[in-house]
Amino acid sequence: MARILTITLNPALDLSVETPTLAVGEVNRTGNTRLEPAGKGINVARVLARLGHSVTVTGLMGEGNASSFERLFAAEGLQDSFVRVPGQNRINIKIAEAGGRVTDLNGPGFRIPEDALQRLEFRLAPLLPECDGVVIGGSLPEGFPPSGLAALVQQASRAGKPVWLDTSGEGLKAGIEAAPFAVKPNMDELSGLAGLPLTDMTAVEAAVARVHAGGVSHVVVSMGADGVLWSSPAGILRSRVPPVSLVSTVCAGDTLLAGMLHGVLGGQPDEAALTFATALSAECVQHIGVGNPEAPDFSSLLQRTRVQPWPGQNNTGEMPL
Ligand SMILES: Nc1ncnc2c1ncn2[C@@H]1O[C@H](COP(=O)(O)OP(=O)(O)O)[C@@H](O)[C@H]1O
Numbered sequence: 206m207a208r209i210l211t212i213t214l215n216p217a218l219d220l221s222v223e224t225p226t227l228a229v230g231e232v233n234r235t236g237n238t239r240l241e242p243a244g245k246g247i248n249v250a251r252v253l254a255r256l257g258h259s260v261t262v263t264g265l266m267g268e269g270n271a272s273s274f275e276r277l278f279a280a281e282g283l284q285d286s287f288v289r290v291p292g293q294n295r296i297n298i299k300i301a302e303a304g305g306r307v308t309d310l311n312g313p314g315f316r317i318p319e320d321a322l323q324r325l326e327f328r329l330a331p332l333l334p335e336c337d338g339v340v341i342g343g344s345l346p347e348g349f350p351p352s353g354l355a356a357l358v359q360q361a362s363r364a365g366k367p368v369w370l371d372t373s374g375e376g377l378k379a380g381i382e383a384a385p386f387a388v389k390p391n392m393d394e395l396s397g398l399a400g401l402p403l404t405d406m407t408a409v410e411a412a413v414a415r416v417h418a419g420g421v422s423h424v425v426v427s428m429g430a431d432g433v434l435w436s437s438p439a440g441i442l443r444s445r446v447p448p449v450s451l452v453s454t455v456c457a458g459d460t461l462l463a464g465m466l467h468g469v470l471g472g473q474p475d476e477a478a479l480t481f482a483t484a485l486s487a488e489c490v491q492h493i494g495v496g497n498p499e500a501p502d503f504s505s506l507l508q509r510t511r512v513q514p515w516p517g518q519n520n521t522g523e524m525p526l
Pocket residue numbers: 390391392426427428429430431432433446447449451454455456457458459461483486487490
C-alpha cells in the first residue's frame with residue numbers, strides 16, 4: 206500500500222442539506238442535513254485511508270474550529286500534520302435537490318498570516334521524503350497567492366514526488382505552470398483554463414493538449430455524468446459511468462482522484478485503474494459524502510463501468526460529449 210500526503214490549504218465544514226426542491230427567497234423545509242469536516246485534500250485522504258493506504262494530511266487549518274477535523278482524523282486513521290493558523294475554517298453549504306441538482310455556496314476561508322506559506326514549506330520538508338505521492342486539493346484561502354501554490358508543487362517535485370493537483374481559477378493556472386505530474390480539472394475548470402466553452406470532445410482534447418504542453422503528464426478530466434477522459438503518455442482512455450440513482454455530486458471529484466491514485470500508485474493496468482476510480486465516483490453520487498469502496502453495490506458498479514481507448518472505433522473527436 207502507498208504512503209500519500211494530501212495538502213488542503215482551505216479546509217471546510219460541509220453543511221449538506223437535502224431538500225425536494227429549493228425555493229429561492231422562501232422558507233424551505235429540509236430533509237437529511239449533515240455537517241462534516243471536508244475540503245478536497247481531506248476528502249481524498251479519507252477515501253485513500255479506506256482503501257488501505259497510509260495517509261498524512263497537511264495544509265493550513267483554522268485553529269478556532271479545528272476540533273471536529275481532529276476527531277475525524279483520529280477516527281479515520283489519518284496522520285494530522287496541519288499547520289494551525291488563527292481563525293475559523295469556513296462552512297460550505299451544499300444544497301442537494303431531489304433529481305440531483307446541487308447548489309454549492311463555498312466560502313473564502315480564513316485570512317492567512319504572513320508567515321503561513323513559509324511555515325507550511327517547513328512542515329513539508331520532513332514529510333515529503335516519507336511519501337510516494339502528493340495531492341494538493343482545493344481553493345486558496347484569503348491572502349494565499351497563486352505563486353505560493355506553484356512553490357508547493359515545485360517543492361514536492363524537487364523531492365522527486367508525483368504531485369496530483371485539483372484546484373481552480375488562478376491557483377490552477379499557476380499550479381500548471383509549475384508542471385505537476387497530474388491535474389484533475391472538471392469541465393468548468395478545463396473550460397476556464399482554455400478560455401472557451403467546451404461543447405464537444407474535439408474542444409476537450411484541444412484543451413487537454415494545452416495542459417500537456419505546460420509539462421503535465423497526466424490530465425484526468427471529470428465530465429460529470431459523461432464519465433472521465435484520462436490523457437497520459439500511454440494514450441487517452443475514456444470511461445462511462447453506469448446509470449445510478451443520483452443524490453449529490455459533492456465529493457465525486459475527490460473520490461475519483463483518490464481512486465486514480467489508488468490504481469496508479471498500486472501499479473494497476475491503466476484500464477483497471479480508471480474503471481475502479483470511475484465506479485467509485487459513481488458510487489459516491491448515490492449519497493452524501495465521499496465514495497465507499499465497501500458499499501454493497503460497488504462490485505456491480507465496477508462490472509457496469511466501461512473503459513475504452515479514445516477515440517474508439519465508433520467514436521470521433523467531433524462527437525458530442
Ligand atoms: N450523475 C452522475 N452519475 C454517475 N456518475 C457521476 C455523475 N456525476 C459525476 N459522476 C462521477 O463522478 C466524477 C466526478 O464528478 P464531476 O462532477 O465531474 O467532478 P467534480 O466533483 O470535481 O466537479 C465523474 O467523472 C463521474 O465519474
